Amino acid sequence: MIQYVKQGGDFGRAFIQQLKERSANSGKKVDDAVAEIVETVRRDGDAAVRMYTERFDGSVPEQLVIEKADMQELIKACDPAFVAALERAAANIRDFHARQKQQSWLQTEANGVIMGQRVRGLARVGLYVPGGTAAYPSSVLMNAIPAKIAGVKELVMVTPPGKDGKPNPDILVAALVAGVDRVFLVGGAQAVAALAFGTESIPKVDKIVGPGNIFVATAKRQLYGTVDIDMIAGPSEILILADDTANPEFLAADLMSQAEHDPLASSILLTTSARIAEETIAAVYRQIEGLSRKDIINQSLDNFGAVMLCNDMEEAVEFANALAPEHLEVCAANPMEFIGKIDNAGSVFLGNWSPEPLGDYFAGPNHVLPTSGTARFFSPLSVDSFVKKSSFIYYTQDALMQAKEDIIKLAETEGLTAHANSIRVRDKQEAAN
Template identity: 50%
Template sequence: MERIEVPDKGFTLKEIREITEREQAGDSKIRERVEMILAAVRQDGDRAVRNFTICFDGVDVPEFRITEEEIEAAVKAVGPEFMEILAEARSNIRTYHERQIEGSWFKEVRDGVHLGTRFTPIRRVGVYVPGGTAAYPSTVLMDTVPAQVAGVPSIAVFTPPGRDGGVSPYILAAAYVAGVKELYKVGGAQSIAAAAFGTESIEPVFKIVGPGNAYVAMAKRLVFGVVGIDMIAGPSEVGVLADDSADPAWIAADMLAQAEHDVRAAAFLATPSENIARFVESEISRQLQDLGRCEIAEAALRDYGKIFITKSKEQAVEIMNLIAPEHLEILFDRPETYVSQILNAGAIFVGPYTPEPIGDYFAGPNHTLPTMGTAAFSSPLGVYDFMKRSSLLQYDRTAFTAVAAKVERFAAVEGLQAHGLAVRRRLDE
């Protein structure tokens, strides 16, 4: 990990971006390949999806749609104990997201003028769940439950098959608990293409959500406009604010929890304590020895792990506000007093007994979060991502007549004659 002494004046946003930048090598090649996949699926439908699944996943899937029998078998294989855990997690997620529901309104704001907003759910969404070599049942819950709370009537889940042509029983069990019945054994960029454009056996959707690898992220970027997307999620990251009250072993464990995701994952520590910095480095070295994914975690921390030694807690907070991390843990003494100072973070974990994995799986807030600094201008996945707003307007005759000349004047200034005439004809009746 790299140690960085923060100067008295701190860092500018430009400097922080240069310090925390992650390698984007290969993007042009990924884009070229994904464009080819999208074009092929758009033209050849199921045949192209099947061919790409053979090529990338190493398996021929005769039927993309997962059957009820497969889901029932998965529930039995998972067993009642984990089914209960899934059900409790789903309940927590639903309870949290129900508080995000916004109500439509329509009221008289001036004499004869009624204005408002109407909220309606998106009619059909696609949810991408990474799979193949790993299973993410938590993503099934996190990305489908808010859609259900929003009232989305049609939800399709896409996840890649394993080499045996099957899907992890944990993913299917989570779908069962969530009440989602439309699932497809299709992954990668080809699944994003199928969801966006439709094929003979897959109906297109209006919006695609969910995390994925670089090819999935690029595909989402390129189909945006044909469909909506939640965000372009990059590799995971965690930021930790800590002082001498924090346990270095716990900090190290939390940083490793993100580093094990991907060689491009990042972990940042900002602390005014030299002792904490030194002990955390030592703990990371020690804990890496026992980690199953040690090579991934070690590479991530070597390339993208940063320890900022600050002049004060306030300067440490400002460093994190500039980084705008996906996950931010506050491990200061009396951590709750610093929450109001956090301006940019996807999710904020307050205190030593709120490690980031609590949010990943169980607490209720969504774990699909903005990454790579985008928390400075975007938000976690939520009910609002599955709803759209329509403006409502109604003028009566008196109210219309009172403003007609002003509207005509606007139209004349902009050179839009028909706009002005649409008003004038009503006055001339």
């Protein structure tokens, strides 16, 4: 069960440091197995995809692609209230992400010079969606909507077939709501490899996004460079900062909402109040009894759960920045005053009425966030994740002649005389005119 760390200071600092060390490495056995799958799919295309699907998923669908008509039929099984909720969430996600869109721009100068930056959506993106209990319609929205806003021309989804050879209808309806263009029934490392290289039936994409098991993550890592990928997600975490105005029932519930994901998930409460700390632990013991994923929550809290008593909120903020959590809740009298103090966090939830699940499902900001301390340098998935930029330069003859001495001097200092020559031949041409 959740650990109670009764002191901050140097002891707390060491505790936080130790938490940061946890990580999920794939190991050589997985690396080798994935490398073989990747190479076989590269060589044999669809035949390899079918072979691995048979081996890992038990059976192969007659055709890999799901036609629109079949999708319409399959989604009839969905709960209409669920679909309506999904559509309202999608509207919020669209609204937030539309504000991230960057425009191409240019600058002009009086001497005729034109320079600028083009920003365009990637041509084709692949979205991986896990099967089984890890098939989350909300993740389909969070990955697909920013891609479409970025201007991605074709968005292809891959997901393993269920035991009955069919896809999860809740995933399909999310794909339709989010604007996914085509769906293929294939999963695992073989799906990632197929998207990276293209096969007879599965198109080659420019970027692969979406969560997956260790085989999927390893395939993405191995293929990075052949294709772009999103962040490699590690075990995820919530960290809550609470002063004595927080509500222990809320804190307990929010810690467990993270813990239910995974035995490796980490749920940490940092508080300045011993009363809040103790009442939260009591509330965890009480609330967990009614939760269906009690066993996972228990394991997760055992492994990486903690309630820590800090000397003051400044210390709590210091520890939060050191951990750089994926999710950070601030349950304090004036939560807004903390925004400027938080250097490292994927998404920040302010106040008692902004629990993490609000962001996971509904508010609008992305729930694909940097995990395992990578919020130090990585950012949430966004419209920017689905664009490519390029620059352009147009110089006039006059403008180049004004710059020629500097360019030649810089090139020759670096010993790159053919670079200097490229300016000199133009100078000679001008002199000849």
